[in-house]
Each structure stands twice: as structure tokens, then as C-alpha cells.
């Protein structure tokens with residue numbers, strides 16, 4: 001077969017400022033770590049890199065949980081790991097849904113044969129603990145699941161009250177922190193989260209490809225009490241925990257270089273300090289909102305509900321008469337800035353502007369605001 005290898009050039013994706021819902025910009029330090037020599041996944045040197053990576057994941061999750069590992073796969077693999085290891089057919093599971101990712105959780109529970117109860121909230125709103133209380137009254141769910149930072153709408157759900165309800169009901173609390181981890185407080189042990197997952201490509205500022213997860217002693221006991229085998233071979237923690245701890249038994253070939261990258265991204269976070277990092281996200285978010293409002297535009301989550309706004313994912317309402325795609329494409333073409341559009345019912349209604357991890361800096365706030373102003377004016381839209 002004739003094959004012209006010369007038509008494939010060196011990869012050159014171009015330079016971008018990543019201000020979408022993820023991935024975020026990756027620091028040169030992390031890229032350098034990715035390029036370190038690949039060694040065997042059972043090499044003693046790699047085993048100690050694994051141990052350090054686990055310690056760093058425990059640090060960002062603020063947990064002492066022994067079962068804390070990065071799953072090979074993106075955030076959705078983390079989501080699936082939590083559910084597939086905890087849910088058996090017929091188990092009662094309550095899922096809070098206020099956007100795309102709560103919906104995805106419900107889909108997984110249905111696929112696993114769990115008995116699903118949904119607590120729905122309007123998209124763009126936080127989950128109301130009262131609605132959760134009502135939904136679980138008289139029930140004894142095994143799991144109560146919630147998305148901490150709903151990336152599809154920019155809504156933040158505070159976890160404390162919901163954690164209290166899970167405790168009272170004797171349910172395990174399962175939390176999605178894909179977008180929140182590294183950008184706002186995720187206090188796994190203090191809040192009482194039993195199963196938690198995240199993704200590398202948002203506020204951790206690492207390329208996509210790993211999903212840090214952590215499980216409390218109560219969650220591990222629930223896994224040990226299972227009557228049926230875990231319905232996924234690849235994500236079965238019974239086997240994965242033998243590789244990450246204990247016997248170091250081969251399960252699948254670890255994505256060695258991605259683990260180097262995650263370790264470096266987490267080391268950068270440890271150097272900055274968690275509190276300083278959360279404060280940086282909040283400060284740049286406030287500057288962003290001030291700029292948007294000064295232009296006469298508005299945030300999708302209104303000012304009256306500031307606590308429900310995410311600092312790292314800013315949902316901006318698209319003004320009447322604006323061709324949202326044209327604006328996004330002009331941002332990319334003329335300024336190299338990537339932002340996201342709305343998903344599901346919010347398609348065409350919001351722009352999603354990320355200020356995550358390495359991308360969360362004053363330079364990007366000002367660059368985005370002035371680029372948007374320039375483009376809207378070119379489009380004949382009046383901005384203040």
C-alpha cells in the first residue's frame with residue numbers, strides 16, 4: 001500500500017489562551033515533566049513517584065484517606081469509578097441534578113441498575129438542601145451524589161448542609177469536584193465526603209487524562225460488603241488498589257508520563273498554597289465580573305446569588321441579537337482565546353469563560369475583556 005508519510009507535518013496546534021471550561025493552560029514545568037524519560041510502571045523509581053503523587057492528591061483533597069489514587073482516564077472515568085464500585089443493582093441512589101454533569105451521574109446510576117431518585121434544580125441554581133431533605137425523607141439511600149461545581153452553568157453548590165443530610169440518612173456522600181479542585185476549597189475530611197473524583201485539566205492545570213479519586217473508610221467498607229462483582233474490569237478498585245498500594249500487582253499499564261505531569265502540577269499547587277490559590281481564583285473572578293458589568297453585560301447567575309457563582313467558571317449571558325458563535329470564533333481567530341458555549345438548554349444563551357489554574361491571572365482577565373469589547377463593537381453591539 002502506498003502511503004505518503006511526508007504529508008504529515010510536525011504537530012503545530014498554534015498558541016492559545018485557554019479560557020474555556022477546560023482544558024486550562026498548562027505550565028512549562030508540567031510540560032517538562034511530561035517529557036521526562038518513560039520508565040516501567042513497576043520500576044522502583046516509578047513506585048516512589050506514585051507514592052508522592054498519592055500524597056499530593058491527599059493534600060489537595062485535604063484528606064487522610066488511604067484509598068486515594070489517580071484513575072487512568074478523564075473526569076468521567078473518575079465519575080464512573082465512584083458509581084461502579086459503590087452501586088449494585090437495586091441500590092437506592094439520590095442524585096442532585098442542576099446541569100449536564102448531574103444528568104451524566106443519573107445516566108450512570110441507571111446503567112448500573114440502581115434505583116434512582118433525582119433532586120432537580122433549575123440550571124444555573126445551586127442545589128437546595130431543603131429539596132434534598134424532602135427527597136430522602138422516609139428513604140434510606142445508599143448514596144447521595146452532588147456536583148460541587150456545575151461547569152455547564154457556572155453554579156456552585158455548598159456542600160456542608162447536604163453532607164449533614166447524607167450523614168443523618170446514613171448515606172455515603174459522593175461529590176464531583178472536577179472543576180472545583182484546586183480553585184476553591186474541597187475539604188474532603190472536614191465536610192465528610194465519602195467518594196470524590198476530579199479531573200486534571202481544570203484548576204489543576206495539567207493536560208486531560210487522569211482523574212484523582214479518594215474514598216473514605218466507610219466507602220471502602222461498603223465496597224467490601226458488595227454481593228456482586230464490580231461491573232467494570234478496568235475501574236474495579238479491588239484490583240486497582242493492589243497496584244497503587246499493597247502488593248503493587250500489575251493491573252493495567254499506568255500512564256507513566258501523565259503521572260509525572262500530575263505530580264508536577266500538584267507540586268506547583270503545594271508551593272503556591274491552597275488558600276493563596278483559592279484567593280487568586282476569587283480575586284480574578286471579581287475583576288472579571290466587574291469588567292463584564294461595567295460593559296453593561298450580565299452574569300448568568302445573578303448578583304443576588306453571588307455565593308452560587310463559581311470563581312473559576314464564569315457564565316456570561318449572551319446579549320440579545322449577538323451571534324454567539326461568530327464572537328467565539330473571532331476571539332479564537334483574532335486573539336487566540338478559547339472560551340466555551342452553553343450546553344443543553346443553555347446552548348446559545350451563555351458563554352462559559354474559564355479562569356482556571358494557570359489560566360487564572362489578571363493578564364487573561366484584561367485580555368478577554370478588551371478582546372470581547374472590540375469584537376462586540378465590530379459587530380455593532382453597543383457596550384459601555
Ligand code: PLP
Pocket residue numbers: 021022074075076077079101147149150151152176177178179199208
Ligand atoms: N464533571 C464536571 C463537573 C465536569 O466539568 C466535567 C468535564 O467538563 C466532567 C465531570 C467530565 O470530565 P471529562 O470531560 O474530563 O471526562
